[in-house]
Amino acid sequence: MIYRFKKRVLFLLIVISILIVILALNYGSSPITLSEIFLKQNRTILYLRIYRIILGAFVGAGLAVCGAVLQAILRNPLAEPYILGTSSGACLFAVLGTFLNVSYLYLPILAFLGAVIVTFLVYCMAKEDGKIPVQSLILSGVIVSVSLSGVIMLLVSLSPDEAIHGIAWWLWGSLEIYDFKALIFVGAVVAFSILIIFIFNRELDAISLGEEEAIHLGIDIERLKKIFFLLVSFVVATIVCICGIIGFVGLIVPHLVRFIFGPLHRRVIFYSIILGSSFLVLSDTVSRKLLAPSQIPIGVITSLVGSIAFIILLKMKQKIKIR
Numbered sequence: 001m002i003y004r005f006k007k008r009v010l011f012l013l014i015v016i017s018i019l020i021v022i023l024a025l026n027y028g029s030s031p032i033t034l035s036e037i038f039l040k041q042n043r044t045i046l047y048l049r050i051y052r053i054i055l056g057a058f059v060g061a062g063l064a065v066c067g068a069v070l071q072a073i074l075r076n077p078l079a080e081p082y083i084l085g086t087s088s089g090a091c092l093f094a095v096l097g098t099f100l101n102v103s104y105l106y107l108p109i110l111a112f113l114g115a116v117i118v119t120f121l122v123y124c125m126a127k128e129d130g131k132i133p134v135q136s137l138i139l140s141g142v143i144v145s146v147s148l149s150g151v152i153m154l155l156v157s158l159s160p161d162e163a164i165h166g167i168a169w170w171l172w173g174s175l176e177i178y179d180f181k182a183l184i185f186v187g188a189v190v191a192f193s194i195l196i197i198f199i200f201n202r203e204l205d206a207i208s209l210g211e212e213e214a215i216h217l218g219i220d221i222e223r224l225k226k227i228f229f230l231l232v233s234f235v236v237a238t239i240v241c242i243c244g245i246i247g248f249v250g251l252i253v254p255h256l257v258r259f260i261f262g263p264l265h266r267r268v269i270f271y272s273i274i275l276g277s278s279f280l281v282l283s284d285t286v287s288r289k290l291l292a293p294s295q296i297p298i299g300v301i302t303s304l305v306g307s308i309a310f311i312i313l314l315k316m317k318q319k320i321k322i323r
Contacts, residue, residue: 020285027285037049051180056175060277060281061194066232080247083145085144091114108182116233119233123229125140173300174298200227205265246298249276249302256275
């Protein structure tokens with residue numbers, strides 16, 4: 001019975017995902033419907049919408065899986081991909097690059113560099129006697145994120161440069177992409193990282209039971225933490241470089257997956273890919289259509305949904321178990 005139920009739910013998720021893709025192709029800021037978009041004169045808009053769908057799928061999957069990983073290794077149901085300060089570091093370096101009149105083409109590189117540096121800083125701050133205590137890591141990430149966010153807002157508010165103020169839009173997240181190479185880069189990073197994470201799904205199951213239990217099973221906890229933190233940072237830094245900050249996806253999706261399909265991480269990872277992709281593509285469609293022809297940053301949509309989910313999770317924190 002349970003197997004049949006999960007099989008039906010999987011079929012339903014696939015159908016919903018297909019419908020969301022059709023909606024994303026049909027609706028956008030331009031008043032061009034699905035029946036018109038395949039015409040030759042609208043080919044450019046078709047390609048741009050397809051790019052957004054593919055990018056949204058990769059980004060949603062990456063954020064959802066990273067959220068599941070952090071919730072397992074930190075054993076904190078409220079953990080999500082931006083908890084380590086990665087996004088704040090990327091944004092700070094992008095703003096500084098604009099201040100220094102760095103070419104727009106090099107801003108993603110600066111953002112990636114900032115993400116890596118800040119993640120390493122948080123890691124060093126949390127390290128104690130060669131180990132990484134969970135509470136210290138979370139506290140260090142929150143402190144660094146809040147501090148850098150304040151610096152970013154100060155720089156943006158004081159600058160008369162319109163380019164700096166334009167970054168404020170990017171900070172809230174956007175799936176606008178015009179370079180196919182950038183799309184391939186994001187896809188390759190997310191796919192490779194998820195593959196590595198999936199290989200360690202049993203180790204994630206063991207860690208989510210507790211570090212002492214995992215050690216008894218012969219698992220090198222500290223080594224795995226380094227691997228997972230590196231992979232999560234790599235994925236988040238890449239996403240922030242291209243899309244800006246899109247929060248709460250990694251918070252909402254993993255819990256929904258665990259509620260429906262259980263705590264085993266081979267299932268959590270697989271279904272997080274499907275749900276994360278669908279959720280972000282749908283959010284992007286809503287952000288483009290809600291006030292068309294104007295667009296709402298996608299981070300606004302995910303934050304509105306995520307804030308409600310965050311409050312619910314906060315109230316249920318004592319009842320939620322990662323494993």
